[in-house]
Amino acid sequence: MNLQIKLAWRNLWRNKRRTLITMASVFFAVILATLMMSIKEGMYGVMTESMVASYTGFVQVHAKGYWEDKSLDEAFLVSDSMTSVFEQDPDLTGYVSRIESFALSATETTSKGAMVVGTDVTMEKHMTNLDERLVDGQYLEPGDDAVLLGAGLAEYHKVGVGDTIVLLGQGYHGTNAAGKYPIKGIVKFGSPDLSKRLVMLPIETAQTLFGTEGQVTNLVLLLDDADQAFEAAARLQPQLGEQLEVMDWHQLVPELVDMIEADRVEGYVFMFILYMVISFGIFGTVLMMLAERRHEFGVLVAVGMKRIRLASVVLIEVVTISLIGAFAGLLGAIPVCAYFFLNPVPIGGEETGQMMEDYGFEPVIQASMDASIFIQQASIVAIVACLLAIYPFINILRINAIQAMRS
Amino acid sequence: MEQLVIETKNLSKIYEGAVEVRAVDNVDLQIQNGEFTAIVGPSGSGKTTLLNMIGGLDRPTSGSIRVNGVELSGMRENELIDFRLRHIGFVFQSYNLIPVLTARENTEFIMLMQNVDKALRNERVEKLLSEVGLSDKMDSRPSQLSGGQQQRVAVARALASKPDFVLADEPTANLDSKSTANLLDIMARLNRDEGTTFIFSTHDQRVIDRARRVITLVDGKIVSDEQR
Known part of the structure; x- marks a missing residue:
C-alpha cells in the first residue's frame, strides 16, 4: 500500500496548478454549502426558540380535543396519579401548569383581542426564563393580582408599568370573565407575534378570572434534553390514559415544522x-488525468503492476484531492459559521423583517454550529469523491497494456 | 549448460478487418538461455507483435508460446501480469520510466511489487545502477536525465527482478551514437558476465552488428535465422 500512496501523492503534484484548482473548487463548494446549511439550521433554531422553547414547550398535556377547540370547558384537574407519572419519568424535570384563553384587552381608549395565559409563575421562570425577557417592571409573584404585558400589546395600548388594563371575555362554561389588573411588567418574547397579543398572569389569578377553580388547560413538560421530546411523549401517553393527550412540539406547531421541512428541501436542492x-469539475480533472497517463498505465501493467493496484493509485488520488479540498473547506467554514453564530445579523429591510415578525419569528440570521452540519458536508464530499473514482477505477481495471501503450 | 527459455510453435497473429493482416505467420522459434538475439526486419514485418506475444502482452490468434516450459497462451490476464512481473524484463523504445520516481525508485519499483525485502532491494538497486554507470544519478528523476541515461535506468529496472530474459523493443531508436554504444556495451557485458538473455527487435545496424543471433522477419514469417 505504501507504493500506491507514494505514487498517488507524487502524481497529485505532477500538475500542481490543476490539483490546486480542483482542490480550490471543492474548498469553496464546501464553504458555501456548509455556510448555507449552517445559516438555514441556525434560522430553524431561532424559529424553534422563538416559538417552542420560549413559549409552547417541547411536550404538552391537555384534555383530549382541547388543542383543536382551545375551549376553557376542556380544563382539567391535575391529579396525584398524574404528578406521580411525571415524577417517575426519567426525562422530565417538572411541568408548568397553564390556563389559556382569549379575552378582549382594553384601556380607556383602546381595545384589542389578547391571548390570556395564567401560569405557574415559578415554574414558568424556570422553563422559559420569562423573568429575563422583562424590558420594564418586575416579574410576577405567585398570587399577584397583576399582569405581564407583551411589549407589542403594551405599545398598541400605549400603556406601561403601573397602568391598568381590563380583560373581558368568556369563562368556564359560559360565565363572564372580567377583571382589571395593574401592569407589573412588560415582556418581550422571542416571537414578536406573541409580544403583540400575550397577557400573562399568575395561574391562581387566571383561575379566579375564568372561574376554573383549580383546573388547568395545559401542562407544559420540562425536559432534560429537548431531543427526548418525541420519546417522552410516546412513553407518557399510555400512562396518562385516553382522556388526556400528550403532544410533542411537532404536533403542537405543525405549521412551523412544515415550513422548516419545506425550506430544508429547498436547501438540499441547492x-x-x-x-x-x-x-x-472534478470529473473533468479525472478524465484529463486518465487521458494524459494512459500510456503510462499501459507501461505499468506491462511491467507487471496488477491493474487493481494501479486503479487504487488513481482512487487514492481522486479521494485525496476531494478530501483535502473538503477538509480545508470545513476548516474555512468553521470560523465563518462561528462568526455568524456569535454575531447574529438582524435582517435588514423593513418589509422582510416585518414579514418574519408577522410569521412570529425573531428577524435575525444566526448560523448553527451543530457538528452534524459539518459532518454531513464532509460525508457528502467523501461519497461524491468515491462515486467519481468509480469511473477511473473500472476504466483501469479494463485497461489493455498494448492498446494503452499505443495511445 | 544451454536451456530452452522460449519456444513458439505455429505462432500466428491475425488482425481481422476489411483486409486480413497476418502480422505473425506460423512462427516456430526457440531461444536458449544466455542468447543475445536481434529480431530484425522492415517496418510492419511483425517484430514488435512477435515480441509482445513472447512477453505475454498480446495473445496469439493460434499456436503456442512456452516460457521455461510454461504455456502462456492459455493464461488469464492477471496470471499473465504476474508472470511478466516475475519472469520477463522489458526495455521500451521510449524508456517509459515512471516520471514521478527517481532512478533508484524506478529500479526498485519491480522489486517492491515482488515484495522483495528492503535490504535486498537496496543492495540490488545500488549494484544495478552502478553496473549501468549511474551511481551518481540515483536520486535524479527521469526529467533530469538524458535519453541514454534514462534507457540505462530502464535496463536496470528490467534486470531488477532477475528475469528469465529481457525483451527490448527498439531500445536504441531514440539514442545518439555514443549513448547507443554505451548501452550496447552494458547489455553485452551483462549477457557475457551474468548470462542474461536479451532479445531485441531493431532496425539499428549497430545493434545487429553486436548480436550473436539475428532472426529476420518479413511479412510475419522468419526468412532467415543466422547464428554468429
Whole structure:
C-alpha cells in the first residue's frame, strides 16, 4: 500500500496548478454549502426558540380535543396519579401548569383581542426564563393580582408599568370573565407575534378570572434534553390514559415544522446543484488525468503492476484531492459559521423583517454550529469523491497494456 | 549448460478487418538461455507483435508460446501480469520510466511489487545502477536525465527482478551514437558476465552488428535465422 500512496501523492503534484484548482473548487463548494446549511439550521433554531422553547414547550398535556377547540370547558384537574407519572419519568424535570384563553384587552381608549395565559409563575421562570425577557417592571409573584404585558400589546395600548388594563371575555362554561389588573411588567418574547397579543398572569389569578377553580388547560413538560421530546411523549401517553393527550412540539406547531421541512428541501436542492457542478469539475480533472497517463498505465501493467493496484493509485488520488479540498473547506467554514453564530445579523429591510415578525419569528440570521452540519458536508464530499473514482477505477481495471501503450 | 527459455510453435497473429493482416505467420522459434538475439526486419514485418506475444502482452490468434516450459497462451490476464512481473524484463523504445520516481525508485519499483525485502532491494538497486554507470544519478528523476541515461535506468529496472530474459523493443531508436554504444556495451557485458538473455527487435545496424543471433522477419514469417 505504501507504493500506491507514494505514487498517488507524487502524481497529485505532477500538475500542481490543476490539483490546486480542483482542490480550490471543492474548498469553496464546501464553504458555501456548509455556510448555507449552517445559516438555514441556525434560522430553524431561532424559529424553534422563538416559538417552542420560549413559549409552547417541547411536550404538552391537555384534555383530549382541547388543542383543536382551545375551549376553557376542556380544563382539567391535575391529579396525584398524574404528578406521580411525571415524577417517575426519567426525562422530565417538572411541568408548568397553564390556563389559556382569549379575552378582549382594553384601556380607556383602546381595545384589542389578547391571548390570556395564567401560569405557574415559578415554574414558568424556570422553563422559559420569562423573568429575563422583562424590558420594564418586575416579574410576577405567585398570587399577584397583576399582569405581564407583551411589549407589542403594551405599545398598541400605549400603556406601561403601573397602568391598568381590563380583560373581558368568556369563562368556564359560559360565565363572564372580567377583571382589571395593574401592569407589573412588560415582556418581550422571542416571537414578536406573541409580544403583540400575550397577557400573562399568575395561574391562581387566571383561575379566579375564568372561574376554573383549580383546573388547568395545559401542562407544559420540562425536559432534560429537548431531543427526548418525541420519546417522552410516546412513553407518557399510555400512562396518562385516553382522556388526556400528550403532544410533542411537532404536533403542537405543525405549521412551523412544515415550513422548516419545506425550506430544508429547498436547501438540499441547492446543495445538490452545487455539488453536481463541483462533481463535473472534478470529473473533468479525472478524465484529463486518465487521458494524459494512459500510456503510462499501459507501461505499468506491462511491467507487471496488477491493474487493481494501479486503479487504487488513481482512487487514492481522486479521494485525496476531494478530501483535502473538503477538509480545508470545513476548516474555512468553521470560523465563518462561528462568526455568524456569535454575531447574529438582524435582517435588514423593513418589509422582510416585518414579514418574519408577522410569521412570529425573531428577524435575525444566526448560523448553527451543530457538528452534524459539518459532518454531513464532509460525508457528502467523501461519497461524491468515491462515486467519481468509480469511473477511473473500472476504466483501469479494463485497461489493455498494448492498446494503452499505443495511445 | 544451454536451456530452452522460449519456444513458439505455429505462432500466428491475425488482425481481422476489411483486409486480413497476418502480422505473425506460423512462427516456430526457440531461444536458449544466455542468447543475445536481434529480431530484425522492415517496418510492419511483425517484430514488435512477435515480441509482445513472447512477453505475454498480446495473445496469439493460434499456436503456442512456452516460457521455461510454461504455456502462456492459455493464461488469464492477471496470471499473465504476474508472470511478466516475475519472469520477463522489458526495455521500451521510449524508456517509459515512471516520471514521478527517481532512478533508484524506478529500479526498485519491480522489486517492491515482488515484495522483495528492503535490504535486498537496496543492495540490488545500488549494484544495478552502478553496473549501468549511474551511481551518481540515483536520486535524479527521469526529467533530469538524458535519453541514454534514462534507457540505462530502464535496463536496470528490467534486470531488477532477475528475469528469465529481457525483451527490448527498439531500445536504441531514440539514442545518439555514443549513448547507443554505451548501452550496447552494458547489455553485452551483462549477457557475457551474468548470462542474461536479451532479445531485441531493431532496425539499428549497430545493434545487429553486436548480436550473436539475428532472426529476420518479413511479412510475419522468419526468412532467415543466422547464428554468429
